[in-house]
Amino acid sequence: MKKSELPDPFGAARSEKGYGEINDQNDPVTMLLRHKDVRKSAYNYQTFTSAAVPGRIVVPSEVNIRNTRQIPFEVDPPVHGAYRAIVEPWFKRPLQPEYQEKLTAQISANVAEALQKGTVEVIEGFALPLQSRALTLLLHTPFAESETWISWGTHVFRSEGEALDGDKANILYEYIDRQIDRAIEKPGDDMYSVLLASEFEGRKLTKEEVKGVMVLTFAGGRDTVINAVTNSIAYLAEHPEALERFRKEPEIIGKAMEEFIRYFSPLTQMGRVVTEDTQVCEHAVKADSRISLCWASANRDAGVFENPNEIVLDRKMNPMWASVSAITTAWVQRMPARS
Ligand code: HEM
Secondary structure, eight states: OOTTOOOOTTHHHHHHTSEEEEOSTTSOEEEEOSHHHHHHHHHOTTTEESOSSTTTTSSSOOTTTOOSOOTTTTOOTTHHHHHHHHHHHHHTGGGSHHHHHHHHHHHHHHHHHHHHHSOOOTIIIIIHHHHHHHHHHHHTOOTTHHHHHHHTOSOSSOBTTBSSOHHHHHHHHHHHHHHHHHHHHSOOSSHHHHHHTOEETTEEOOHHHHHHHHHHHHHHTTHHHHHHHHHHHHHHHHOHHHHHHHHHOGGGHHHHHHHHHHHHOSSOOEEEEEOSSEEETTEEEOTTOEEEEOHHHHTTOTTTSSSTTSOOTTOOOOTTTHHHHHHHTOBTTBOOOOO
């Protein structure tokens, strides 16, 4: 089997019953596997809330390693919309031509560095530095900061043999606390300072809220991007004809990136907490239990995607499923709109 082939482990359960069950740290999760259920439940925040105890909607649960609420992700509408209005203009900067020029120059330098070395290990040696350096543009912080973030390794909450490593997570939290204190003392034009100066419901954002946005920015954009970049590179290494096609038809590159994200699903699933006794796929779920929106399964639903287990570089977007795809392909410049 090719390295870039990812078989769909959910196919049988998805068509037979529509859900799967896992026990995550004694807080079980009912995984929704069908596209239509994932889509419907993502919008039904009244029954499936994101505003649970911080860390509980994440699978594996992070309740034991953090108390800070990630903003706007662990908040429901209408408050979600108010927070989102603060961060959205900042996250839309990557759409500006000057930003794109800087990012392109940075990525070209990463590629040149890899080519010069001849051989490079793609995760730690290429994708991690690429992601960390690009994050300096998003945060508008000095390029040198990326060296610190690279030194943390590919995952901020995980270490060798430990799915959730509280000590490692503390390195990130303490780093962010120090940066917020620095920005309070000497405000500048970086993301910390801009957030600290932002108005929310007639008052300034608190330190804890700024921390919540920053933790999400660091954690949410890290292994997702690294997974997406490394899997796409594995595919292109095994399919030189795809690269040839990009050279001849550059207009399909955008669609191909969406397709890579559909196929590789860099974020497998995200949870919600059930607010009232209800049913999913004719299966009872109790109030205060957890469900998850399993993007990796929904993205292979044959009812929605023709030949779902194939990568079709110029796959056409169908407006019926664009909204879930838009959620799963959330990128710095277009995060999902739940509000
Ligand atoms: C291929 C890369 C990425 C994928 C697949 C991805 C996937 C997702 C998904 C599925 C959600 C929705 C979670 C939910 O509501 O349950 C989400 C939310 C979010 N992501 Fe990403 N993400 C990616 C990259 C990034 C990057 C680079 C950043 C920032 C540096 C980022 C920041 C966020 C934020 C702030 C939210 C919350 C949005 C809101 O609640 O309105 N993501 N992402």
